[in-house]
Amino acid sequence: MIKPYLRDFKPYPPGKPISELKRELGLEGPIIKLASNENPFGPPPSALKALVEAAPELNRYPDPAAYELRQALASRYGVEPEEIVLGNGSNEILDLLVKACLLPGEEALMSEPSFLMYEKFVTAAGGKAVKVPLKDFHHDLPGLARRITEKTRLIFLDNPHNPTGSIISQKEFETWYEGLPEGLIVVIDEAYGEFVNDPQVLKPLLFKDSSPPVVLLRTFSKAYGLAGLRLGYGIMREELASVLNAIRQPFNVNTLAQVAAQAALKDEAYLKKVLETTWAERERLTKALGDFGFNPHPSQANFILVDLGRPARPLYEALLKKGVIVRSMEAYGFPHCLRISIGTPEENEIFLAKLKEVLSEG
Ligand SMILES: Cc1ncc(COP(=O)(O)O)c(C=O)c1O
Structure with a gap:
């Protein structure tokens, strides 16, 4: 059925x-x-070179822990490798967060419009996507807060926002965040984060270990030019990362994606x-x-x-x-x-x- x-x-x-x-x-x-x-x-040409070099090993399964790539990302962000989850695009991390955190009938908040996959993953899991219209082409943070109920488990905020390109500032987020209840997780999706050059932008990792927890999502699909390989990552407190890593498919990030991303990260x-x-x-x-x-x-x-x-x-x-x-x-x-x-x-x-x-x- x-x-x-x-x-x-x-x-x-x-x-x-x-x-x-x-x-x-x-x-x-x-x-x-x-x-x-x-x-x-x-x-990146450096990534293409790494792909070719890794190709003769393709008869083997990938490293399920992506040890080297997680080490590289951890040192880049000043976090522990155990706080990083890699996915088949950041899309997969969104899906894993929903699977890990949302029971059927529970709610996830998001702006309307926003990246369409938030609603999809939530609905597919039997959850309810609660959508709050943008205000002047920006996330309406106070409007989102007003829709929080005891069933709210996740709040998705794309920053920059797709499709307007607007951003949430650190100051605006701080004020809003102080008023949030416990029992939910705020997901800051920075798929376009590298392209931001406004210094006022929110720095989500400052809130990783606070309550409610904040999760940062990034991807190699945009600024790193590797959309076709499908690789994204989430940085979150270890307790949550270990659940996502336990429920994901063991080989969700293929060998070529792992080596290409390591090369791309070094290619300043x-x-x-x-x-x-x-x-x-x-x-x-x-x-x-x-x-x-x-x-x-x-x-x-x-x-x-x-x-x-x-x-x-x-x-x-x-x-x-x-x-x-x-x-x-x-x-x-x-x-x-x-x-x-x-x-x-x-x-x-x-x-x-x-x-x-x-x-x-x-
Ligand atoms: C806001 C936003 N988040 C996440 C993604 C997913 O990126 P990927 O799964 O390629 O990492 C996209 C892709 O266009 C996006 O626009």
């Missing part, structure tokens, strides 16, 4: 793959995908290039979108949510026909907005040129 609450489940709506668009529209020229907040610079030149280019291009694109008469929301991530002030679908489709894939935001409840991932300078140039063409064609 399928569980009744799973009958209406819809699959996650991923950004359109390049191959699908080529097939559908018979497009020949280059296609630019600015839809899934991926790293456009390719994986790669990260520097990615971040510096993204910051410069974020500023340039935000300005250019404003010059077109649109309202781009200030972003601390590698994407920009732009409000067109009218239904966005026609522009989304016109761009598709020109070979530019951006993300339509209907599924997030922003039908007037598009989310544009920041590409390479060359890709952004083409995007702006195609946008100009589409707008002049009326």
